[in-house]
Amino acid sequence: MPITSRILEVAAADPDRSALVGSPSEAESRAGAEGTHSLTYAQLARDSRTLFAAVDALHSAQTAPPTPAPETRDIPITAVSLTSALETSRIIAGLAGFRAVSATIDPRWPLSHQVGVITTTGIGLVISDSGVLAEALAAAGWTGTVITAAELHACEAAVDPVDTAPPTVREPSEPFLMLFSSGTTSNPKAFIKTRQQYRDNVDVSSAHLEPFPGVATLAPGPVSYSLTLYAVIESLATGGSVHVADDFDPFTMGSRITDEAITRIVAVPAVVKALAEAARRTPARFRGLDLVVTGGANLPASIRSALADVLPDTRLISYYGAAEIGFIGDSRDGDGTWISIYDTIGVDIRDESGARLPDGVIGTVWIRAAACSDGYVTGTTDAQLRRPDGWATVGDQGRIENGLLQLAGRAGDIAITGGHKVSLPEVERAFEEIDRGDRRSGQGRLGEVCAIALPDDSLGSIVALVIEPGSASDGGPGNSGMSDKAALLDRARAKLAPQFVPRRFYLLDQLPRTVGGKIRRHETVDLVMSGKAQRL
Structure with missing residues (x-):
């Protein structure tokens, strides 16, 4: 290999x-x-x-x-x-x-x-x-x-x-x-x-993510994505068959799964969401799926629940890894926010000086893994990936409790407000369940959300939540109670510690995204600061 x-x-x-x-x-x-x-x-x-x-x-x-x-x-x-x-x-x-x-x-x-x-x-x-x-x-x-x-x-x-x-x-x-x-x-x-x-990386993934010999794996999406590229490599390295597609077409993927006897899918979270929606329309075509693997650490609970509702016999593993370092751990149960670290991987949480932090405290995630690259290519960055002792970081933030890892985002995903460290992805997770709609309360469907930090003279920064309206047929913020700031605050206060509760709420017709579907947090800040979002 x-x-x-x-x-x-x-x-x-x-x-x-x-x-x-x-x-x-x-x-x-x-x-x-x-x-x-x-x-x-x-x-x-x-x-x-x-x-x-x-x-x-x-x-x-x-x-x-x-x-x-x-x-x-x-x-x-x-x-x-x-x-x-x-x-x-x-x-x-x-x-x-x-x-x-x-x-x-x-x-x-x-x-x-x-x-x-x-x-x-x-x-x-x-x-x-x-x-x-x-x-x-x-x-x-x-x-x-x-x-x-x-x-x-x-x-x-x-x-x-x-x-x-x-x-x-x-x-x-x-x-x-x-x-x-x-x-x-x-x-x-x-x-x-x-x-x-890469051999070391295959050793880890084959032990935990089941790319077994003869298994037919569907890996839709550009092979320039590290997740898709690795699915190709690991399938061939273990004697499997890898089925690729330029993108995820929900109208044809169901028939491919049936016709090509595909039992395993490796895809980004946006594709898993589309998969659940496609399976809801024609569930029989997707019943042969045994396992869905996604690279979305902190996979939104709404996606996990949607897949479980329509394909209850299909297992879902959301792994945490970095292309530079390799596979680190995965989550399979609950809300998917707590990651079990693989037994061959070392993980430390450290502060800016490199000192190890106690359990429960957010800091920089440092990894020790045999699959880690030696460093970045000369001329493309001044950033250091790996220290001489073998420990490496890509700047992810997180905490460890009871041996499990919870990610808090990258350094830019942490807001310092009034001296408190606030994980912006954690703020977003508090609103995920509303994405599925709360018809009994009349709140309707909340669209995608992005938590951001805005400058503030007294606190350094404040937390704000930017909302992308849901579709009209689902009762988005523009036509439901979820456009009510009081309802949003009630939700936040019920789910979050006081310092995590957003102080402002905005509506934005469309959140900026990468070509892979990830929301661009920094660009969202720019749109809000330039007055292009509606404040509630």
Whole structure:
């Protein structure tokens, strides 16, 4: 492992087992790939030979190739920036058995972010169908190569298989993937995962998240998401079949689950919410689901409850992890806010000076895990990830009580008001149950909420709650009692400690979100401060 040894093993023992499966519509977009929307293990192993030969030739043909970041140990970097989840997965998996460092770049990132990471990290080959990106890279003086997916297929077809070498299991310390911690709201921070670090991560996830051999896992969404990318890696590393989709289409996913005998889904929380809504319309199509895995630590209770209501026999695991560090723990019961830490992972809560804090006190979460990256790639950030003693942090805040971890958000998710530390995600959780509607009280359905900190001369900051109206058919704030500040205050006072109770409430037609559906807290503050939200 991470995946090459298992790919070769399954290709020999069970060559027709499905490795990668895209949506049926993928066949129309894969010109030059025989119109297929799936690859068996045998096909994946065979095709990787011509894929790497074509990629290697493209790198070698450059007269002044970009210099790869020193963390790659001079291995050329190939980046994939395509909307096709199947094509991206095929390339990443195919290059895994060779001397190559691969990266996925979300084509929906701001153009400046895409150009920035490519030029800064020394990526030499970009597989992209975007002419705009190619022009921007040329204007930036980048000396690498941009090639479309169709052009890559043509290069592969021109390779004589006799002239290729087979994939092999690589050395543990060899760089494997270049990943990015961001790209939507700030400049992306790049980091490298070695093959051993990914093997260590597979050891943890296979022990707790059930990517068993032969299991069909659906991982909808861009492979540039670390959650989706890891679902592809872990499924191939354990001999499973990974079914990918460019996005989550509720009208077709039910039939795919039935037709392709999918029993496990790995998806972001927004997709889990859509899954529950789709299953409510056609529950029979989703009854084969055994397990849903999501990366949403502090998964909203409303999503957990909605899935349990419509699919009571489907288990839900929400894990906590960071792409830089790996899997840390998960929650399976109750409201999902308390995380059981995996037995191979060390967790400490520390203050700004690095001193360990007592149970119950919010501080910075520090992690010790074998899968942790060594640090960020030179030139992409000045932030420190890992200390010399092996402990690392991505800035998450949290507390430990009775051996369980509760997250309080990132540093920007903590408000200091009147000397008290207030977790803004904890404020939001107090309003989650209203999202399902309280018809008996006449309060109706509350839409999505975002707790923010606003500057205050006497307290330093105050807590405010910004509400996105629910749909009219559900009785949103614009047409129900939930637009009443008194009702909102009653709710907050019943659920929260006094310092956590919002002092102001606002309505905003639409909360700003990332491309992955996460609410942007800082942008919400900007909209409120600029007067674009209605104060209740």
